[in-house]
């Protein structure tokens with residue numbers, strides 16, 4: 001298994017303060033160019049595509065692109081803030097995805113708004129809304145795995161509102177990645193090892209911080225994946241088809257899949273590290 005995250009576009013209605021989906025050019029490639037990118041990823045050995053953004057539900061050709069990924073024989077998942085779903089979308093689209101991931105950092109509305117994880121009118125993910133969403137996905141597409149991603153920052157490291165979440169197949173807890181470019185830095189939101197440990201131990205009693213991913217069984221069912229370091233956590237393809245190496249606090253372009261093969265790009269990015277992280281069904 002070798003997974004790539006396709007950041008289809010930069011646009012998103014939320015304004016998360018920790019968001020590192022910031023690209024040199026956030027406009028999305030034309031549809032046929034994305035198809036070329038997908039073919040190149042398949043040739044390069046990628047087996048799983050995760051559609052991301054920005055907010056991928058804003059991408060206008062999502063259904064057609066998902067179909068093309070499946071035609072290439074790859075699995076496809078999506079990661080979204082979950083605030084734009086409609087019943088119709090869930091009925092029509094959820095069965096197309098092997099997994100739907102929803103990013104939520106807190107169920108406390110005032111904290112979600114402080115963190116920026118809300119729509120412009122202040123709508124955010126509450127526990128009731130999340131429960132209804134999970135139920136709807138289960139009804140519309142029983143085979144689709146449901147994932148819940150949470151980023152731990154200085155704002156929510158002591159928040160307990162998301163303990164005891166039920167009904168998801170996998171939770172991922174990410175320590176916020178520090179990301180700095182010209183004119184942007186989220187460093188002030190970073191957490192200490194102890195703060196991250198404190199958050200995780202609220203879900204996994206006895207957890208002790210160390211700088212490697214862990215997988216635990218959750219009492220509520222499903223598994224909890226703990227990601228204390230997000231260096232090279234997954235292969236990033238930006239909205240222009242660039243392969244991005246996200247080592248350290250910054251990122252750089254290793255090549256473009258419209259002109260370079262994934263193999264060529266991989267020479268610059270230690271692709272073995274990305275692959276190693278995702279080899280085998282039990283890896284997070």
Ligand code: SF4
Nearest residue numbers: 012014016019054081
């Ligand atoms: S929902 Fe995701 S893409 Fe949108 S601002 Fe937040 S972190 Fe960034």
